[in-house]
Amino acid sequence: MTPDAVAGLHPCVHCGFCLQSCPTYRVSNDEAESPRGRIVLMQALASRRLTASDPTLVQHLDQCLGCRACEPACPSGVEYGPAIEAARQVLAAHRPIPLTVRMLHAVIGEPIARRGVFATARIVRPLARWVRGTATFGTAMGMLAATSPRRPPRDGARPIAEGLDVDQPRDRGTVALFRGCVMDDLFAHVHDATIRVLSANGFLVVELADQGCCGALHAHAGQHEDAVRLACANADAFAAAATDTPVAVDAAGCGAILKEYGRLLEHTGSAGAGASLAARARDITELLATAGPRRGAPLGLRVAYDPPCHLLHAQRIADEPEAVLAAVPGIERVHHQDADLCCGSAGSYTFAQPDVSNRVLALKIAALRAAAPDVVVTGNPGCIMQIGAGLRSVGLDIPVVHPVELLDWSYERAGYYERD
DSSP states (O other): OOHHHHHTTTTOOOOOTTGGGOHHHHHHOOGGGSHHHHHHHHHHHHTTSSOTTOHHHHHHHHTOOOOOTHHHHOTTOOOHHHHHHHHHHHHHTTSOOOHHHHHHHHHHHSHHHHHHHHHHHHHHHHHHTTOOOSSHHHHHHHHHHTTSOOOOOOOSOOOOOTTOOOSOOOOOOEEEEOOTTHHHHHOHHHHHHHHHHHHHTTOEEEOOTTOOOOOHHHHHHTOHHHHHHHHHHHHHHHTTSOTTOOEEEOOHHHHHHHTTHHHHTTTSTTHHHHHHHHHHEEEHHHHHHHHOOOOOOOOOOEEEEOOOHHHHTSSOOOHHHHHHHHTSTTOEEOOOTTTTSOOSOTTTHHHHSHHHHHHHHHHHHHHHHHHOOSEEEOSOHHHHHHHHHHHHHTTOOOOEEOHHHHHHHHHHHHTSOOOO
16 A cells, blocks of 8 residues: 555544444444444555455455545544555455456446447347346346436426526636546436536537546556556546636546546656646536526426435535526425435446445435435436436336436426427
8 A cells, every 4th residue: 555545544543433424334333344444454454464365354345335425524534535445456466356347447448348338238228127126137237227318207397487597698618528438428418418508507518539438446446557547548638628627527436536636647647637637627516506507497396316425525515516406496305314325336336246235225225215206316327327226126217317417407498408
């Protein structure tokens, strides 16, 4: 482990405030499955009191979701995220990463392979909605079904003209869109909604070539060299934009790693470009909250917002998504228990640790079932897929969409633009 990563663990005083914030501790009640317990294990790894081949250490560090909910809960300011990432880099050199995870990471990291695989996935997608079950195949099909574009559910609100923001929005300058990998191939409809909504709020959206996967899944799994390679490519691609051009990101996991490119690329030839991109990366809700955002037409829907971990905990963005939802009149906000707990997706965790992932997901689905929303809103593709699959597995056909899609539906009803 790097000295900086180890130093980030030193402030831990083992107070236990992190315990109830940790999803794996909540489902296991095992101290070694808590941030406090894992910090002890990582410190033992760094000091070589335990080796990277120790099966108990490997088990408990592998089963961490990396949701980083422990960080805002910690009164001492422990930097847990970089430490677990560094620890997994050490583990990756001593034990194989699961084959399914390596295959997934290989596909998303190589544009040609990714486009071929996801083109096939889009063909299969209409059939995936008929598959049920929590076994590996059923889960995968449920996740794929959740990537389908959704139209607004029927609601009781009617299009009205009163109260709409009929004035043209002021010019807010240029933003560059980060497309990524899974978002670009399976959630292009979210990118389209992002572009429309930004345009309706006065932004000019530009596209930059040669960008790709952000490298977040690779970094979290310990594949450091692959993560650096992908990050360098993105940093260099976005160096083509003006240094004051914000970069709009509509995937929380991508946004979190982009904002850490300064650290990730510190010792590479792309260090300057990486730091520049990190400083300019903005979640789409950050940009919209700054703009207002423009008020749309009413939607008569019960809406449950489930904050993505890498938006709420890693980026510390909580108020901005609420501002986006507040721009949609007529919705009824319904709250569900422990909304800030991870859904169990955590990138490729669903396939690396399916048992723990399903146990964590079960808590989320039980809470949402009790809340009975018409729509679930969350700002990360992995969360959309995981929650969508979980709802489908218990027979609930509740749409799970990105916050920008809800605003897009409201803007369409308001007549701010027409769909193609």
